Amino acid sequence: MKSCDEIRKCLGAWVDGELGRDEADAVRSHVEACPACSEERRQLDKLNVSIKSVLAPQRPIAFEPFWRGVERRINEKNSWRDEWMDRLRGAFGRPNLAWSIPAVIGLALVLYSLRFWKEPTPRNNFAAVESIDAYGRNVALLRENETRTTVIWLYQNQEGDDETSGETSEQSPTF
Amino acid sequence: MKLPGKLLSKALLSSFLALLVAVYLGAAETASQAVKIKIDTILASNQSGEFDSRLKPLEKQLKVLKYKSYRLLKEESQNVASQGSGSFQIPGGRTLIVSPQDFRDQQIALKVRLQGSEKPLLDTTLKLQNKGNFILGGPPHEGGVLVLAIWATLQ
């Protein structure tokens, strides 16, 4: 006869349908007779439901843009690789390889120092948002890929007003 | 393979000098510096279809928000010292307080607070690319919403 501790160790596997028939029967009999383990099973069910609702995405992703992204990688990597393979073949064939070593070291150091120079415009405009506290209000974060825009959007509360300013917005956003 | 002695010593010397320059520039990056903070205060609404021509440089970004009209209410810039803070008056009795923290890897760390007339509305910490911007929006104003476009540029 298994103890509650032993039953709880395989409770998850039983709920998942992963136990053999005999073991599953033993666990089921125990859970039906034991209020504490029955409650444990209920908590586990609630946890599984909560995890699923929290982790599952709200909407499916469209196939076409996804496929275009995969195709682009396939085409880019093919041409990039072929070009560099040709160059490497050429470089290793030359007799003056020895002179290129100090040149490569010098170039690497120059490129490293260029990191610290100011760029005229940022290549990546995305802001890395590390924390947000909206003091109980709802807030949303948006990253729009095409324009590389980061938006922090503070929702109005339920009454549609900003309680500190007394203003209301009569219109809801449209799109 | 053996490099001639003179060439080797020249290569080593120039590499060492380049390294010194790189280290100096790297150290200068994190020294305290002022940051120019620019705020465009914009009113977005669906009451009309007008787009303020002064907002042309921001047009693509603002279109992301999907409102019909955008009007520039105010444009303001301040030079704010690192670890200091700059206050910007926002319509509706609000204030935006921006505090640059540090600058590393071409990114400016900022603390931003949107303050209501009595209580804070939002605090956020983020890292922005030098000369980059982000948008903070949502507070209601005059039948529309306020949209703040916030830039940070290292001085």
Next chain:
Amino acid sequence: MELSDWELVQKCQLGEMGAFQELVSRYHQKVYIVVLGLLRNRDDAMEVAQETFFRAYRKIKSFEGGSSFYTWLYRIAVNIAIDTQRRQKRNLLDYRDNMDEVFEEQQEVAKDPFSDVHEKELREKLLSAINDLTPEHKAVIVLRTLEGLSYKDIGDILGCSEGTVMSRLHYARKKLQEKLRAYL
């Protein structure tokens, strides 16, 4: 008649891009869901999901059908996602993709503030607790709870035994329950 995964793989191995596109069409959603469950960031999940299929394309000739195609594919996806997690430190901020989602959420939030407050807290606590798990523990939770995969399949994907899957799941669920006792 619809071709089986293995038949499509064989066509891919002969160079038929259309067959590979069909495989992507069948599994892109599932791969994205698993990767999003692990990374909690949509941009990263999209990158990793697309990278998964790119790597599958490059390795397709080496797939011999020993495991099912989808466990082979999930193995690639989970490995990339775990590597990505180890390289990055991400907080739990969940980005939206467009303002439609932002505004729709505003409408939902306005409906019932009391249940939404509790649900919001539970959601935040749960996401935080899941994020505190190691990548390996997070992977078993995602593969079992979101995808309903068997312990055998999860073991094939993660390269471990069914017993290890069972004990990782037990540990991960126990950890989550401890942190969420007050909310469940």
